[in-house]
Amino acid sequence: MEEEDFEENMLNNQLNLLPRSKNTLIIITGGSGTGKTTVKNLLAQDPNIVRVILTTTRLPREREKDGQDYYFVSKETFQTELKKGRFLEHVIYDRNHYGVYGKVVDLILVTKNKHGVIVVDVDGFRQIKKYCQEKGYNTVSYWFKAESEEKMVEHMKKRGASESEILSRLIIAKREEKFAVEFDHILTVEENELAAAAQKIKENLS
Numbered sequence: 004m005e006e007e008d009f010e011e012n013m014l015n016n017q018l019n020l021l022p023r024s025k026n027t028l029i030i031i032t033g034g035s036g037t038g039k040t041t042v043k044n045l046l047a048q049d050p051n052i053v054r055v056i057l058t059t060t061r062l063p064r065e066r067e068k069d070g071q072d073y074y075f076v077s078k079e080t081f082q083t084e085l086k087k088g089r090f091l092e093h094v095i096y097d098r099n100h101y102g103v104y105g106k107v108v109d110l111i112l113v114t115k116n117k118h119g120v121i122v123v124d125v126d127g128f129r130q131i132k133k134y135c136q137e138k139g140y141n142t143v144s145y146w147f148k149a150e151s152e153e154k155m156v157e158h159m160k161k162r163g164a165s166e167s168e169i170l171s172r173l174i175i176a177k178r179e180e181k182f183a184v185e186f187d188h189i190l191t192v193e194e195n196e197l198a199a200a201a202q203k204i205k206e207n208l209s
């Protein structure tokens with residue numbers, strides 16, 4: 004093969020490996036009370052970053068809107084879609100189903116041509132990352148930590164968690180700590196520095 008052809012081939016191969024969308028899905032995981040939800044909401048204030056909306060069988064609460072807070076579906080629809088493999092991840096909480104539609108990720112990164120942000124557990128992170136890799140989408144993952152366990156407890160109390168919930172969340176957090184190495188970044192969110200954490204994530208996008 005001529006040297007020029009070889010170079011062109013190399014270039015084409017590299018282009019094929021490039022993601023189809025230049026946008027990035029920001030995946031946030033970590034212990035309870037580490038500021039994940041707050042930082043996600045701060046990120047979503049940026050017009051270029053869109054929250055990945057979950058689908059649920061739970062009934063809408065007052066003022067919740069379909070397509071804005073959640074996609075609300077019936078249990079039957081959820082089961083049918085689940086069987087078809089449409090959900091990247093799926094959890095049952097308080098007898099209600101919650102799932103992430105693959106097509107919602109496509110909608111944000113490709114159709115809307117924006118970055119996405121999602122808060123998920125470790126299993127969800129793995130599933131979503133796998134999906135994005137298969138589709139050629141960029142992801143950046145963050146494992147969130149608080150300054151200390153005491154601060155996590157303080158934060159959980161702030162959002163109204165009961166003693167028993169706090170205890171079980173701390174146990175889960177301890178158990179899951181070992182998975183932090185699977186993430187691109189481990190981010191300690193300093194006390195009252197939630198906006199700084201969001202800013203750091205945004206800076207890492209460009």
Ligand SMILES: Nc1ncnc2c1ncn2[C@@H]1O[C@H](COP(=O)(O)OP(=O)(O)OP(=O)(O)O)[C@@H](O)[C@H]1O
Pocket residue numbers: 034035036037038039040041042157158159161162192193194195196197
């Ligand atoms: N670093 C921090 N400094 C000050 N307040 C914080 C910090 N992290 C979280 N908080 C506060 O703690 C409360 C819970 O935070 P948030 O819901 O963002 O945590 P979370 O990681 O999403 O928790 P969970 O997984 O339990 O839902 C909020 O009131 C938030 O403002």
